[in-house]
Amino acid sequence: MKVGYVNIFGRPNAGKSTLLNALMGEKLAIVSSKVQTTRHRIKGILTEKEYQVVFSDTPGIIEPRYKLHEKMMQAVKNSLEDGDLALLLVDVKDNWEECDSVFSLLKLKVPAIVVLNKLDLVDTDKLKEAVSFFAAKNYCKKVVTISALSGINKKHFMNAILEMLPEGEPYYTDDNISDLPTKFFVSELIREKIYSLFQDEIPYHTAVLVQEFKEKTTLVKIRAEIIVQRETQKAIILGEGGNMIKKLGTQARRDIEAFLERKVFLELFVKVRGKWRDSELYLKEYGY
Ligand SMILES: Nc1nc2c(ncn2[C@@H]2O[C@H](COP(=O)(O)OP(=O)(O)OP(=O)(O)O)[C@@H](O)[C@H]2O)c(=O)[nH]1
Ligand SMILES: [Mg+2]
Numbered sequence: 508m509k510v511g512y513v514n515i516f517g518r519p520n521a522g523k524s525t526l527l528n529a530l531m532g533e534k535l536a537i538v539s540s541k542v543q544t545t546r547h548r549i550k551g552i553l554t555e556k557e558y559q560v561v562f563s564d565t566p567g568i569i570e571p572r573y574k575l576h577e578k579m580m581q582a583v584k585n586s587l588e589d590g591d592l593a594l595l596l597v598d599v600k601d602n603w604e605e606c607d608s609v610f611s612l613l614k615l616k617v618p619a620i621v622v623l624n625k626l627d628l629v630d631t632d633k634l635k636e637a638v639s640f641f642a643a644k645n646y647c648k649k650v651v652t653i654s655a656l657s658g659i660n661k662k663h664f665m666n667a668i669l670e671m672l673p674e675g676e677p678y679y680t681d682d683n684i685s686d687l688p689t690k691f692f693v694s695e696l697i698r699e700k701i702y703s704l705f706q707d708e709i710p711y712h713t714a715v716l717v718q719e720f721k722e723k724t725t726l727v728k729i730r731a732e733i734i735v736q737r738e739t740q741k742a743i744i745l746g747e748g749g750n751m752i753k754k755l756g757t758q759a760r761r762d763i764e765a766f767l768e769r770k771v772f773l774e775l776f777v778k779v780r781g782k783w784r785d786s787e788l789y790l791k792e793y794g795y
Contacts, residue, residue, distance in 0.1 A: 509558040511672035514586040517596035518609060519543050519567025522624040525655040527551050527564040535685055536564045537699035544702055548582040550686045552679050558669055559677040568609050575784040578795040592671050593619040599629050599637050610646055618648045618671055627654040690717045697731055697759045704755055712736045714793040726770040733777045741777045
């Protein structure tokens with residue numbers, strides 16, 4: 508059996524989380540059109556008869572400006588410490604030189620496949636040019652082109668990966684597909700709706716904390732807190748007469764119900780915690 512850890516790296520918005528979900532056939536990582544959506548390392552354990560691959564989605568690589576960013580980049584560093592193979596994800600429309608310099612700075616200790624994503628957005632000539640650009644780089648063992656959004660040829664993609672993995676015994680014996688608790692996925696689904704419903708700084712100044720998760724006979728009761736930095740942001744999240752938080756709650760509940768495959772009663776509260784992104788104490792409390 509082929510086994511191994513395969514870590515996905517790239518600049519913000521490259522499509523790392525979209526790729527993880529496409530590989531897993533399940534929504535493990537939240538996705539948005541905005542940068543800096545993912546804040547944690549999210550493992551997806553893909554087990555088949557012939558292989559077990561533990562994928563890790565990671566936060567997009569940035570220059571840290573807050574303690575929160577530092578924690579996010581720590582998640583990237585942790586993923587650099589282990590692993591058998593790196594997938595270096597590139598949005599083909601992104602600046603290739605900048606992607607290259609980010610990848611070089613990673614100082615990878617493992618072989619890497621450069622994955623050119625969003626091929627649906629460029630013509631074949633441009634794509635070929637990108638393939639030659641990255642194929643010439645030291646860290647690159649192979650270039651693969653995909654559209655994570657339109658759907659990948661999973662068999663083809665997995666073959667490219669499995670070629671580079673060792674034989675061994677599976678790390679995980681049960682049928683878990685991730686190592687993170689249900690509460691984490693619930694809070695992430697709420698955070699995803701904040702990314703899609705609110706603009707400007709709001710998504711970046713927000714954290715979500717699940718305070719209560721009670722399984723009852725007919726439904727799951729969930730109480731979550733949305734943490735913002737300022738009163739004005741709280742007012743925006745609530746909306747006029749509470750219309751925005753209602754919308755947020757409805758959308759989040761639908762996704763949580765699909766994820767848990769159970770009926771959900773979701774209660775949301777908004778709390779103001781000034782500068783939480785720079786406070787070790789709050790960051791710890793909020794799971795960073
Ligand atoms: N057109 C197109 N869009 C894509 C493709 N893959 C991902 N996207 C979009 O790109 C955006 C970013 O996707 P994510 O998966 O959140 O990107 P990410 O790399 O995880 O981003 P961070 O977590 O912020 O680092 C979303 O709007 C996706 O729908 C693709 O193959 N084609
Ligand atoms: Mg992501």
